[in-house]
Amino acid sequence: MTASASPLLSLQGVTKRFGGVTAFADVTFDVDAGDVLGVIGPNGAGKTTLLNCISGVYRLDGGDITFNGQRLSGRPPHEVARLGVGRTFQVVKPFTSMTVRENAAVGALFGSSEARMPTGRAFAYADEVLELVGLAPKRMSPVGSLTVPDRKRLEVARALCTKPRLLLLDEVMAGLNAVEVDEALEMVRRVQKSGVTIMLIEHVMRVIVGVCTRALVLHLGRVLAMGEPQEVLRDQRVIEAYLGQEYARRQARHRRE
C-alpha cells in the first residue's frame, strides 16, 4: 500500500446520527484503487449505515466523503452511481417482473457515466457480466426461480453492469454454505482483477482473510482498527470487541446441540 497516489475513496470525520442515537462518529479512513477492503464489526456497529452514507441513501451529519477527487456528501444516490460507485443490498432487491438478463441490463442502461449504453449494447454487456458472476446459464429465467446464492450473484451483476470504479458489497456471502462461499470468493477475485476496487461487509472471517487486502473494524460507531487482515484479526481489542463474542456464541450453540 503506497500512499503516493491520492486515495480513490476518502472519509474524513464522517458522523451519522438518527435523532439522539449516534450510529457512528468521526470515522476517517481511505480506500486506495485496487484494494479489497473488508469491513467487520458486531451487529449494530454501523457497517450498513456506513455504506448507506457513501452511496447517498443517508445524509451525513458531519464530515466529508470524497471519491475520485469529487465530493460525495450531499449527493442523491443516482448521482453517486453516476460518478462510479456501485452497491448491493444486504436484503436483495431484484426487479421481480424482469428476467435475470433484463435485471442486469438495467444496470448497464443507467449506471455510471461510463455505462449508460444504448439498449442493444446494454444487453450484450449484461451477458458478459452474467458470465463473470456465473449466472449465464440462467440469464433467461425469471428472478422468482432463482436460489438465494443466485439472487446474491444477480445483485452483484446488476451493480457491476453500472461499470463502477468502486463496488460496495453488503454481506453478499451471508446465508451461503461453504461451497457457495468458495464460489463467491472466486467471483470477488475475478471482479477485483477486472479493475474494480471493492469495499465489502462480511461476518465470515474466511472471506476477510481470503480476498481482502485491508480490513477495518467498526465497533460502537468508531473505527477500532484498520490494516492488514491478519494483523487486524490478531489485535487484542478486536478479539475482545468482536471475535471473542462471536466465538463465545459459537461455543454456546455447540453446547446446546
Place this chain on the structure above:
Amino acid sequence: MTTAEPGTQAPEGSFSVVTRASQRRERILFIAAGVALLILVLVPLTSLDAAQSAGLPLLADRYWFRIATTILMFVIVAGAWNIIGGLTGYPAFGNVVFFGVGAYTVGTLVTKANLPYALALPAGVLVAAAGAALIGLPLLRLRGHYFAVASLGVAVATGEVINNLQFFGGASGIFMPIIRSDLLFYFLMLGGAVGTVAITWAVLHSRFGFGLIAIREDEAAAAVIGVNTTLYKVAAYMLSAALTGFAGAVYAEWNVFIDQSTAFNLDISIDSILMALIGGIGTLFGPLIGAAVLEYLIQSFAGGGSLAAYTQVGLGVLLTVAVIFLPRGIVDFFGGRSSFSLRYLRRTMRETGV
C-alpha cells in the same frame, strides 16, 4: 472488463420489458388493433353526405358516435393512468384532476379570451402537464396508499375550488360555443387513443420505460443503479396528465357544457383504474381492451333506462369476479400464461391472495 461489441448478442436481445411469450401475444394484438383501427376509420365515413348520396349504408348514426367517442375517451384516460399507475407503480386515484384542468383551460380560454378551439386544445394539454409537475413534486414523495389518497384529495379539492370561483363560472359551469361535428370529436378522440397506445409502446421500449419499471419494482434499487427517480416519476406523471388533459380538453367542447360534476367527475378516475385493472395493468393493450369492454358494458346496461340502477350492481359483481379469476387482466388470459383451468385459478389465488 472489455466493452462488448454490438452484434454479438443473441437474437432474443431485443430490448423490451416484456418477455418472449408476451411478445408473440403482442404481435397478435398488434394485428387485431390494426384491423380494428381500419374499421374505426372507415365506419364513421359512411355518415358523410357524399357516402350517403353514393348509396352506402349508414353504419354510424348519432348514437353510434356517442358511444364510440366515449369509449375512445376512456381508452385515452385508462392508458394515461397506466403510465403512472401501471408502469411506475404509483396508484394515482385522482387523475381526473388533469381531465378537469384540461377541460377548464379550454373552457376559460375559449369563452374568456376568445381563443380559437384549435389553439385552446394544446394549451389544455400543456396546463395539465404543468399542473402535474407542480403537484407531482410534493405528492410523488409519498408511496402506496398515501399517494393514492393524497392524489384523490387534490382532485376533490381542485374541483371544489373551481366550483366556488366565479371566474370559472362557479356552480353554473361554462357553456362553450357549439361546434356541430360528430366526426371532429370522434377523430380527435381516436387520434388521442392511437397516440396513447403509441406513446406507451415507445415508453416500454426505451430507457425511460425501463427506469419507470425499475422504480415500480424497487425504488431504492433503482436509485443506486443511477435512475434519477424524482425526475422519472414527475416525467411519468406529466405524461399521464398531458394525455388525460387532452381527453378533458376534447370533452369540454364535445359536451358543450362543463361544471364540477362533469369535468371533475371522480367516476372517470375510478372507471379508468378499473379498465386498466380488467384489461391488464402495466401492459400495452390492457387499458385499451379494458376500456372497450367495460365502457361498452356500462353504455349498453345504462341504455335500459330503469335498468340503469342495476348497472352498478352488475358491474360490482363483474369486477369481483374479474379480480378473483383474472388478477392479471384480460390480456394475460388470452394467449398469455392464463387459462380457464382449475390449476391456473389455484395458482393465481395463491400468488395474488393475502
